Amino acid sequence: MSENGASPDAGEAPASYNFLQEIVAADVAAGSHGGRVVTRFPPEPNGYLHIGHAKSIVLNFGLAAMSPHGHCNLRFDDTNPETEETEFVEAIEDDVRWLGYDWGDAEYYASDYFERLYAFAVALVEKGLAYVDSQSPEDIRENRGDFHRPGSDSPYRDRSVSENLDLLARMRAGDFDEGDCVLRARIDMAHPDVLMRDPLIYRIRKAPHHRTGTAWAIYPMYDFAHPLSDAIEGVTHSVCTLEFQNNRALYDWFVANCEPPAEPHQYEFARLDLSYTVLSKRKLQQLVAGGHVDGWDDPRMPTLAGLRRRGVPPAAIREFCETIGVAKRDNLVDVALLEHVVRDHLNADTPRMMAVLRPLRVVIENWDDGRVELLRCPLDPDDPDGAARDVPLSGVLYVERDDFAADPPKKWFRLAPGREVRFRYACLFTCTDVVTDPGTGEVVELRGTWDPESLGGAAPDGRRVRGTLHWVSAAHAVDAEVRLYDRLFTTADPGAADDFLAHLNPESLETIHAAKLEPALATTNAGERVQFERLGYFCADPDRDRLDRPVFNRTIGLRDTWAKIATKS
RNA sequence: UCGGGGGUGGUGUAAUCGGCAACACACGAGGUUCUGGCCCUCGCAUUGGGGGUUCGAGUCCUCCCCCCCGAGCCA
Numbered sequence: 001m002s003e004n005g006a007s008p009d010a011g012e013a014p015a016s017y018n019f020l021q022e023i024v025a026a027d028v029a030a031g032s033h034g035g036r037v038v039t040r041f042p043p044e045p046n047g048y049l050h051i052g053h054a055k056s057i058v059l060n061f062g063l064a065a066m067s068p069h070g071h072c073n074l075r076f077d078d079t080n081p082e083t084e085e086t087e088f089v090e091a092i093e094d095d096v097r098w099l100g101y102d103w104g105d106a107e108y109y110a111s112d113y114f115e116r117l118y119a120f121a122v123a124l125v126e127k128g129l130a131y132v133d134s135q136s137p138e139d140i141r142e143n144r145g146d147f148h149r150p151g152s153d154s155p156y157r158d159r160s161v162s163e164n165l166d167l168l169a170r171m172r173a174g175d176f177d178e179g180d181c182v183l184r185a186r187i188d189m190a191h192p193d194v195l196m197r198d199p200l201i202y203r204i205r206k207a208p209h210h211r212t213g214t215a216w217a218i219y220p221m222y223d224f225a226h227p228l229s230d231a232i233e234g235v236t237h238s239v240c241t242l243e244f245q246n247n248r249a250l251y252d253w254f255v256a257n258c259e260p261p262a263e264p265h266q267y268e269f270a271r272l273d274l275s276y277t278v279l280s281k282r283k284l285q286q287l288v289a290g291g292h293v294d295g296w297d298d299p300r301m302p303t304l305a306g307l308r309r310r311g312v313p314p315a316a317i318r319e320f321c322e323t324i325g326v327a328k329r330d331n332l333v334d335v336a337l338l339e340h341v342v343r344d345h346l347n348a349d350t351p352r353m354m355a356v357l358r359p360l361r362v363v364i365e366n367w368d369d370g371r372v373e374l375l376r377c378p379l380d381p382d383d384p385d386g387a388a389r390d391v392p393l394s395g396v397l398y399v400e401r402d403d404f405a406a407d408p409p410k411k412w413f414r415l416a417p418g419r420e421v422r423f424r425y426a427c428l429f430t431c432t433d434v435v436t437d438p439g440t441g442e443v444v445e446l447r448g449t450w451d452p453e454s455l456g457g458a459a460p461d462g463r464r465v466r467g468t469l470h471w472v473s474a475a476h477a478v479d480a481e482v483r484l485y486d487r488l489f490t491t492a493d494p495g496a497a498d499d500f501l502a503h504l505n506p507e508s509l510e511t512i513h514a515a516k517l518e519p520a521l522a523t524t525n526a527g528e529r530v531q532f533e534r535l536g537y538f539c540a541d542p543d544r545d546r547l548d549r550p551v552f553n554r555t556i557g558l559r560d561t562w563a564k565i566a567t568k569s
Numbered sequence: 570u571c572g573g574g575g576g577u578g579g580u581g582u583a584a585u586c587g588g589c590a591a592c593a594c595a596c597g598a599g600g601u602u603c604u605g606g607c608c609c610u611c612g613c614a615u616u617g618g619g620g621g622u623u624c625g626a627g628u629c630c631u632c633c634c635c636c637c638c639g640a641g642c643c644a
Contacts, residue, residue: 015592016583044644080643137642146640147571182642192572194640203642222644246573246639268574270637275580281644323593325582327575330637334580337594347607381604413605422603457603468603534604562605 018326020267024063024237033236037070039063040235041096041103042226044077045088045210047281048296048303049095051317051338052272058321059269060239061101073233074103078111079225081209089210091296095304099314110220110229111211117220118172120228120258121183121201125164129257130201131157132167134181143189144197150190151197157186171204174217178204183218187253195250199223227251231260238264241271242328269326275335276487277302278495292504293488299553300488300508310485311529311539311555316345332493342556346529346537351379354391354424354470355532355552356516357482359398361445361474364429366452367395372473373455377425389520393426396474398516400534403469404446406434411565413467415446421467424533428454428465470533477516480550482538484510515552522550534558 017025028035039060043049049057064070074096078084096103110117124130133140133154145151159167168183170176183202191197202218209216227250230238238251245268255263273279278287279302287293287301297305307317320341324333373393378384399415408416415421420430428451435445453460457468486508494500524530526542536557543551 016585018582022585042644046644077644083643140642141640144640149571151640179642194572196572197640200642205642219642221642226644242574243638244644247644249573270575323581327582329575331581334594337581340594343606352604352606382607411605424603459603465603467605470604531604531606534606536606558604558606560605565605 019328020059020063020237020239020269020326021066023267024066027236028067035067035069036234036236037064037067038073038234038236039070039239040073040075040108040230040233042075042077042229042240043092044080044083045085045092046080046083047088047285048091048305050279050281050284050301050303051274051307051320052279052302053095054099054304054317055272055321055324055326056239056241057096057099057101058318059326063237063239071106072101072103073106073108073235075108075110075229075233077222077226077229078109078209078211079220079222081205081207081212081219084210086210091305095308098308099304100318106233108229108233109211110225111209113225113229113232114212114216114220116232117225117228120260121220121224122165122168124185124201124258125168125183126161127257128161128186130183130185131159131164132171132181133157133184133198134167137179140182140200144194145189147194151194153189154184154198157189157198168202171202171218172216174206176204178206180204185224185253193246193249195223195246196253199250223247223250224254227254227264227266228258228260230264231255231258231262234262235264236262238266240266240268242268242330243271244268268328270328270331272324273330273332273493273495274302274338275332275492276489276494277335278489278500280495283495283500286501287488290501292501299483299485309539309541310553311346311537312342313345313529316342319345335487339556343537343559346531346555350529350531350537351387352381352531352533353379353389353521354472354518355480355482355521355535355538356398356400356470356472356477357484357512357532357535358401359472359477359514359516360401360404360443362397362399362429362471363445363447364395364397364450365432365447366449369395371395372475373426375425375456391425391518391520392473392476393423394473394475397423397471398474398477399423399446399469399471401443403467404431404443406443409566410569414469415467419467420465421469422454422457422459422465423471424468425457426455426471427451427457428459470535472516472518474516476519478519478522478550480515480517480521480552481543481547482512482515482552482554483541484512484554486510517550524550529555531558 041060061072064072133156143152182200184198187196189197200221201224205219248266251266297309299310374390376388377391379387404415431448433447437444488508489503490505491503494503524540528540531537537555538552541551541553
């Protein structure tokens with residue numbers, strides 16, 4: 001990590017700059033702001049961070065890293081005491097750190113600036129640029145006009161400076177009730193941009209604040225607090241999402257008229273939208289509150305906490321954010337891209353082991369009674385002489401039910417009556433008998449013979465065996481719970497639907513209670529990642545302590561070409 | 570309808586004085602293989618529409634169309 005705490009992946013030269021990198025590069029080259037770049041990531045502590053926030057984090061820390069002495073601040077935008085909680089600031093800190101970023105000492109809170117912000121407001125009043133409005137909320141709305149009609153001046157718009165000063169002081173002192181009055185900027189009630197029609201600066205809130213407690217009875221509005229907080233921190237490039245474009249004129253107005261110590265500028269980019277999920281804080285909140293998921297860190301959630309528990313490596317999220325780019329047009333990124341990047345990272349450095357999810361018993365009839373072979377199996381098949389673990393092989397195994405077909409389709413390479421397959425790293429086996437339950441007709445056991453010449457898995461005569469199956473020795477198997485996750489929604493853009501909850505995928509979670517693991521998997525710690533060969537990537541869940549048995553979450557399945565072939569025919 | 574901002578393949582980005590539309594994902598075809606994984610090869614868009622300038626336009630001009638954001642004492 002560099003001194004400015006930015007960009008853990010710095011090093012690779014980007015093929016091309018995005019439009020914000022262009023701007024920053026030009027500013028650095030021109031020596032603007034003394035060649036310094038200061039950005040900030042400004043979450044409101046009223047919910048958990050999701051992958052859309054990751055895009056912003058990667059962007060902001062990355063831009064700061066373009067200058068040798070650049071820095072990205074973490075600033076909590078906590079100006080609304082009614083929705084913000086300490087629990088969320090802690091979760092946000094954890095998530096940013098986990099993602100791989102270090103903001104150093106630069107952890108700030110808008111609430112730390114309340115006194116200075118108040119002073120800016122007083123100065124505005126003294127300049128005749130702000131006034132206390134005593135209209136009711138309804139009248140304020142009514143008199144704001146609309147897109148076609150200009151607003152009309154408040155009857156209180158021309159109060160004297162001294163009266164405004166007095167009223168503002170009394171607002172702060174708590175002399176008024178919520179809704180009695182507000183402080184407003186005196187701009188232009190006929191402005192074509194409705195946000196400029198005398199916007200609110202302060203409103204009265206009697207709710208306790210998570211940091212300032214009951215010290216304040218008034219709280220600054222975002223449009224006032226944000227640009228001035230940026231200025232106080234010396235932020236040079238204030239990067240936000242597109243919906244704030246409308247607010248930029250106001251941002252500039254406050255910077256120009258409050259004369260803060262620095263002159264930050266706001267730039268907007270398109271927020272991330274991801275297919276088959278929702279990324280709005282409100283909707284995520286609904287999923288949690290409605291019990292549709294198991295909490296903010298449910299592995300199906302697009303939250304950073306959820307992705308972490310799912311087993312997604314932070315480096316994969318960073319790479320995903322770099323890959324999707326930054327632009328100004330609305331977008332809906334295919335979740336398949338995220339899945340690809342995740343697989344790519346996992347494939348590179350995840351050990352391989354074997355587990356059987358839906359066990360089917362296999363008896364090797366010509367196996368010597370009681371014989372157990374300890375097979376040395378590599379953790380990385382591309383490095384057969386590298387790290388390995390011992391896997392016991394005996395005469396009774398479990399294989400995947402899906403790997404047997406009584407009546408195999410075309411191109412079937414797996415088990416079927418009379419077919420020979422390879423048990424990975426173990427031996428060649430031919431199925432000779434199928435035992436079925438006389439009552440249900442269900443296949444309960446396979447019987448057959450192995451080729452003793454093939455111990456280790458190689459064909460003694462070089463004969464071709466197309467199918468290689470994973471397996472677990474029945475006597476040595478460890479029982480485990482395995483959770484298979486799928487997309488949370490069945491439609492690509494659930495957020496656009498009238499009722500997004502109607503598109504929830506009823507099969508987004510399948511719990512397998514009695515999966516069979518090879519012994520080496522018994523002792524994995526929470527957070528450890530492993531590939532179950534031929535199945536996918538899994539991550540040990542902390543629930544193992546509570547359930548007193550291994551619990552694995554499927555991060556993502558392997559690409560399954562056979563499933564496609566099978567679907568087509 | 571007023572103000573602000575956008576339209577390049579199925580998806581997301583790129584094309585830095587106007588000079589062969591590039592990369593990744595997805596999809597399709599094939600190869601390789603002790604994971605039907607990984608890997609390799611090949612295929613897949615004339616840039617929202619019409620006019621104009623130019624030897625040459627995704628890039629410039631012009632008219633039109635479509636999409637997003639804005640009327641919280643939320644951020």
